[in-house]
Amino acid sequence: MNGRVIIVGANQASLTLAEFLGKGGLDVCVYEKEKRENVSYDWHDDMHPSVFDKVGIPMPDSSIYFPKGDWSFVSPDAGSVTRIYQDKEKVDLSIERRKLNDYLYNRARQYAQFYYETPVSGVITEGDKVTGVKLHDGTKISADLVVDVSGAQSVCRSSLPESLRIQRQTNKGDLFKAYRAFVNRTPGVPAPELHTNKAYLKHLGEAGISWCIWDKPSDTVNVLVGRIDELKKQDLDIAYKALREDNPIIGDDVVRGGIMCTIPVRRPISKMVADGYALLGDSAFMTIPMLGSGMASGIVASKILSEVILQPCGEPFSVENLYRYQVRFMREMGARFSGVEMLKNWLLSAPSDKVAFLFNAGVMSEEDLKVSCVGELIRLTPVSMIQKAIKGRKQLPLLIKLSMLLMRIDKQIKIAENIPDKYDEDKFVDWQKKYSKAFGTEI
Ligand SMILES: Cc1cc2nc3c(=O)[nH]c(=O)nc-3n(C[C@H](O)[C@H](O)[C@H](O)COP(=O)(O)OP(=O)(O)OC[C@H]3O[C@@H](n4cnc5c(N)ncnc54)[C@H](O)[C@@H]3O)c2cc1C
Structure with a gap:
């Protein structure tokens, strides 16, 4: 050609x-x-x-390369740590x-x-x-x-x-700003045995995550602090200090990275x-x-x-x-990713105590976290719905909101998949508006 x-x-x-x-x-x-x-x-x-x-x-x-370790998720109030055991064939x-x-x-x-x-x-x-x-x-x-x-x-x-x-241009909420550094393991502090890869969801109640990962092959500690839209120096300092207090393995010397970077965390462009x-x-x-x-x-x-x-x-x-x-x-x-953005937006905007409840009470199960880790969406079966209702019975209004969200996500995915087969300007513009509507934008 x-x-x-x-x-x-x-x-x-x-x-x-x-x-x-x-x-x-x-x-x-x-x-x-x-x-x-x-x-x-x-x-x-x-x-x-x-x-x-x-x-x-x-x-x-x-x-x-080397196989990635399994995540342990720390709830926003640090009330629980859930370690997942990823299926072998899904390990990154x-x-x-x-x-x-x-x-x-x-x-x-x-x-x-x-x-x-x-x-x-x-x-x-x-x-x-x-x-x-x-x-x-x-x-x-x-x-x-x-x-x-x-x-x-x-x-x-x-x-x-x-x-x-x-x-x-990007919209508010589209970008995740993160500080990423690989540091030495503090001399004398033993490496973690169970929670080697800790992710802090809504760390310190903020819209973002932090993590602390012990990298076995290089015996270094991979640290990230990230927030949606903006990571102010003072917020980074506070979060980093909190991470160090919880993870004494984080040493003083940056051996790689130590830079600010940006990641898009939104649905694919329309x-x-x-x-x-x-x-x-x-x-x-x-x-x-x-x-x-x-x-x-x-x-x-x-x-x-x-x-x-x-x-x-x-x-x-x-x-x-x-x-x-x-x-x-x-x-x-792409259609699935647009649904994943809805879940992410909801988790980030929901009050921290509510998100903490979902983790601490086990409503968000290990299985849910395993699928989320590979970018898939939580699927509710009749059995899992009953299990969640029992575990979350103290917060029924929250559970109802969550199940309504899952229904909206299903609808969004269907809209996205229904993109017209062939390019026709009018039909495409119509689809583009429908695809973007749930996110409050025209395109
Ligand atoms: C902290 C962090 C952790 C991440 N972890 C993961 C992970 O675990 N797994 C994963 O899959 N992804 C991860 N990502 C995301 C991943 O980095 C990106 O999704 C991926 O690199 C996108 O690749 P790309 O090919 O689109 O190009 P990009 O990585 O976006 O690179 C764009 C390139 O274009 C060049 N460029 C920009 N402007 C111009 C210009 N005007 N003229 C010429 N060249 C230009 C840049 O220099 C750059 O080389 C992570 C990102 C960050 C920041």
């Missing part, structure tokens, strides 16, 4: 897409603002190994991100041209069609397709014309494509809203996008063809 594709950003979803499209015969150029060795985080994050098989990429060398791998990036880059580089330290400042458009990108130094480069994989705060997305109905343009990965908000995990969904979405382009229905870079990618993504995972 002929055609020139520009990919903006060079983290994992971009690299897999570059490989797939380059192999398909397209002329692929990747522009990344960072130096090659600085792309991605200097730490490990979690992803299920099945992703590699799903997109047809062999597993990287086992030296770059903690993967060294820069080594994963090296692995994917080495596969992709024979099929694409890479330009590092080359920031893009926006897209070029002719009417509603994207025709290329503008580099930071003013150079204009034309392309048949621009794929924007430049993250949640993409400058390409924000430079699009409003008429495209693609959300340009419009992912235009003529000559597609959004992928965090720039399309493809993370699982409850967890902020976006590596797997981005890589799988890159495979879907490549298939849609390489086996087109009509003109490959037209909105009509590219739209098939959005439909597949929504039905495979």
Whole structure:
């Protein structure tokens, strides 16, 4: 196939897409603002190994990952700690991100041209069609397709014309701001045996989470404090101090990270494509809203996008063809993620004592937490409903609210899955409004 594709950003979803499209015969150029060795985080994050098989990429060398430990969830009032025992086949791998990036880059580089330290400042458009990108130094480069994989705060997305109905800026509540550091284990303090991976939900009653994880292979402590929208220095200091008091293993020396970072924690963007343009990965908000995990969904979405382009229905870079990618993504995972955002929003806005009750009384069971950990939704069976009603009988109004929420989530998922099969502007706009309505937005 002929055609020139520009990919903006060079983290994992971009690299897999570059490989797939380059192999398909397209002329692929990747522009990344960072130096090659600085792309991605200097730490490990979690992803299920099945992703590699799903997109047809062999597993990287086992030296770059280890199995993730099981979470223990601390309730908002610290009244209970629930440890989960994840099913073996669902256990994630903690993967060294820069080594994963090296692995994917080495596969992709024979099929694409890479330009590092080359920031893009926006897209070029002719009417509603994207025709290329503008580099930071003013150079204009034309392309048949621009794929924007430049993250949640993409400058390409924000430079699009409003008429495209693609959300340009993020809304309040869309982003999670976190401090992440790997520190030494305090000398003389023994490593935890049972609760190695502790997550603090609504830590100190705030809208966010904190965690303290003992990393056995490196004997370091992985600490995170995160809040929705903003993490003020004073709130970070208070939360970090509280974490240290509860986890004396947290030492004084930062050995990796120690930086502020941003993760989108919202439903996928309601419009992912235009003529000559597609959004992928965090720039399309493809993370699982409850967890902020976006590596797997981005890589799988890159495979879907490549298939849609390489086996087109009509003109490959037209909105009509590219739209098939959005439909597949929504039905495979995006619809579910939009339901997960509703659950997350509810948990964050509910009073802490109510959320604490759900954990402390066991209404939120180990099984519920196990499914939540892998980005799935809690499913109520008649038996589990009776069990929850018995455990939560002291807070029946709360239980009723929770079951009504679960019904609204089911409805949202159905709306999202009912995205029109083919691109028709009027029908799409109608769907877009319905999809966004539960979140109080138009697009
Ligand atoms: C603390 C933390 C923990 C996380 N844990 C996990 C986890 O356990 N599992 C998981 O799956 N995910 C996790 N994530 C989320 C994960 O990092 C993202 O979902 C994922 O990296 C998104 O990948 P992406 O390919 O969309 O690109 P991004 O990671 O968003 O990278 C975008 C790239 O574009 C480049 N870029 C940006 N602007 C420009 C520009 N103007 N011109 C050129 N280049 C540009 C950037 O330099 C960057 O390299 C975590 C994130 C954080 C912050």
